[in-house]
Amino acid sequence: MAGRKTTVKIVKAPKKIKQMAIYGKGGIGKSTTTSNLSAALSDLGYKVMQFGCDPKADSTNTLRNGADIPTILDLLREKGRVDARDAIREGYNGIYCVEAGGPSPGVGCAGRGIITAVQLLKQQNVFEDLDLDYVIYDVLGDVVCGGFAVPIREGIAQHVFTVSSSDFMAIYAANNLFKGIRKYSDAGGALLGGLIANGVSSGYQRSVVDDFVLQTGTGVIQYVPRSVTVTMSELSGRTTIEAAPESDQAEVYRELARRIEKHGESKTPNPMEPPELRKWAAKWSERILAAERGEIESAGAGI
Ligand SMILES: Nc1ncnc2c1ncn2[C@@H]1O[C@H](COP(=O)(O)OP(=O)(O)OP(=O)(O)O)[C@@H](O)[C@H]1O
Ligand SMILES: [Mg+2]
Structure with missing residues (x-):
C-alpha cells in the first residue's frame, strides 16, 4: 500500500448565521438602534440583513438615504408569486434590506406579514445563498399577537435584545416580552441576549434600568444616550454611523456592535x-x- 495517495475531501461546515430579533415598546428607538447596529456590524466586515417586521415598513429607511422599498406583502399582493430577491434591496455598505410589510389597513393580523415573509425567504434559501453572518429582525414590541412572536417562537432568531428607556411603559413592554420569551423557551424559542438602554442619561434613569435587569436576571448590553446627532442623521436620511462616523454617538453604536459580536449564550429571563x-x-x-x-x-x- 506504500505510496498510495490519500485524497482528503474537505467539507466546509455550513456557516452559522446569527439571527437576532430586536423588540421594544413603540417609538422607543428600535429601528434607529437596529440600523446603526447593522451599519456598525457591516463596517466590521460582516454580511448583514436587516429585516423590518413592522407593517409601517420604515425599519431600513436610514440605511437607504430615506428611500422606501417595496414590501414582501405588497409584492405578493401585486404579483401573486414573488422572487424574494426582488424584495431585497442593498443599503449602506451592502447591507441587505427587507421589509415584511403588513395587510391592507384594517384587514387581518399585521403579524401575518412576518410569517409570510420569513417563510418566503426560507423556502427560497435566501439566508444561505447570500452567505449572511447576521440577520437582524426589527419587530414591534407587542408579542401578544402570534405573528409578532414568530421570530422568537419558531426558532428563527436565537437571540432577542430589547430596547428600553427608564420609562415605566417601556419597562412594562420589556417585562411582557420576557414573559413571551419564557413561554417559548422550553420549546426551543429564542433567548434573551440583553437590554439596550436607549435615551438613558441621568443617574436615576440608569439606576431604574439597572435595577430592572437585576430583578429580572438579565443585563444591559449597552447604554445609548439621547443625542441630537441621531436626530440630525435621521433628518439627513442616514444612520449616525454613516452621517457622523467621528461622533461619540457613532462610537457608542460601534461598541454595541462589538459587544454583540462577542455575545455568547443568551438566557431565559425572569419576568416580574x-x-x-x-x-x-x-x-x-x-x-x-x-x-x-x-x-x-x-x-x-x-x-
Ligand atoms: N438615542 C437617541 N437619541 C436621539 N433620538 C433618538 C434616539 N433613539 C431614537 N431616537 C429617535 O426617536 C424616534 C423614534 O425612533 P425609532 O423610529 O427608531 O423607534 P421605533 O421603536 O422603531 O418606533 P416604532 O415602534 O414606531 O417602529 C426617531 O425619530 C429617532 O430618531
Ligand atoms: Mg421602528
Whole structure:
C-alpha cells in the first residue's frame, strides 16, 4: 500500500448565521438602534440583513438615504408569486434590506406579514445563498399577537435584545416580552441576549434600568444616550454611523456592535409578575419624589 495517495475531501461546515430579533415598546428607538447596529456590524466586515417586521415598513429607511422599498406583502399582493430577491434591496455598505410589510389597513393580523415573509425567504434559501453572518429582525414590541412572536417562537432568531428607556411603559413592554420569551423557551424559542438602554442619561434613569435587569436576571448590553446627532442623521436620511462616523454617538453604536459580536449564550429571563412590578414601580416613584423634594441626595443611590 506504500505510496498510495490519500485524497482528503474537505467539507466546509455550513456557516452559522446569527439571527437576532430586536423588540421594544413603540417609538422607543428600535429601528434607529437596529440600523446603526447593522451599519456598525457591516463596517466590521460582516454580511448583514436587516429585516423590518413592522407593517409601517420604515425599519431600513436610514440605511437607504430615506428611500422606501417595496414590501414582501405588497409584492405578493401585486404579483401573486414573488422572487424574494426582488424584495431585497442593498443599503449602506451592502447591507441587505427587507421589509415584511403588513395587510391592507384594517384587514387581518399585521403579524401575518412576518410569517409570510420569513417563510418566503426560507423556502427560497435566501439566508444561505447570500452567505449572511447576521440577520437582524426589527419587530414591534407587542408579542401578544402570534405573528409578532414568530421570530422568537419558531426558532428563527436565537437571540432577542430589547430596547428600553427608564420609562415605566417601556419597562412594562420589556417585562411582557420576557414573559413571551419564557413561554417559548422550553420549546426551543429564542433567548434573551440583553437590554439596550436607549435615551438613558441621568443617574436615576440608569439606576431604574439597572435595577430592572437585576430583578429580572438579565443585563444591559449597552447604554445609548439621547443625542441630537441621531436626530440630525435621521433628518439627513442616514444612520449616525454613516452621517457622523467621528461622533461619540457613532462610537457608542460601534461598541454595541462589538459587544454583540462577542455575545455568547443568551438566557431565559425572569419576568416580574404584575403585583411585583407594581410594587417595584411604586418604590421608584417614592425614591424619585424624595430626591425631587431633597429628602435624599439621589434617587439612584444605594439600590
Ligand atoms: N438615542 C437617541 N437619541 C436621539 N433620538 C433618538 C434616539 N433613539 C431614537 N431616537 C429617535 O426617536 C424616534 C423614534 O425612533 P425609532 O423610529 O427608531 O423607534 P421605533 O421603536 O422603531 O418606533 P416604532 O415602534 O414606531 O417602529 C426617531 O425619530 C429617532 O430618531
Ligand atoms: Mg421602528
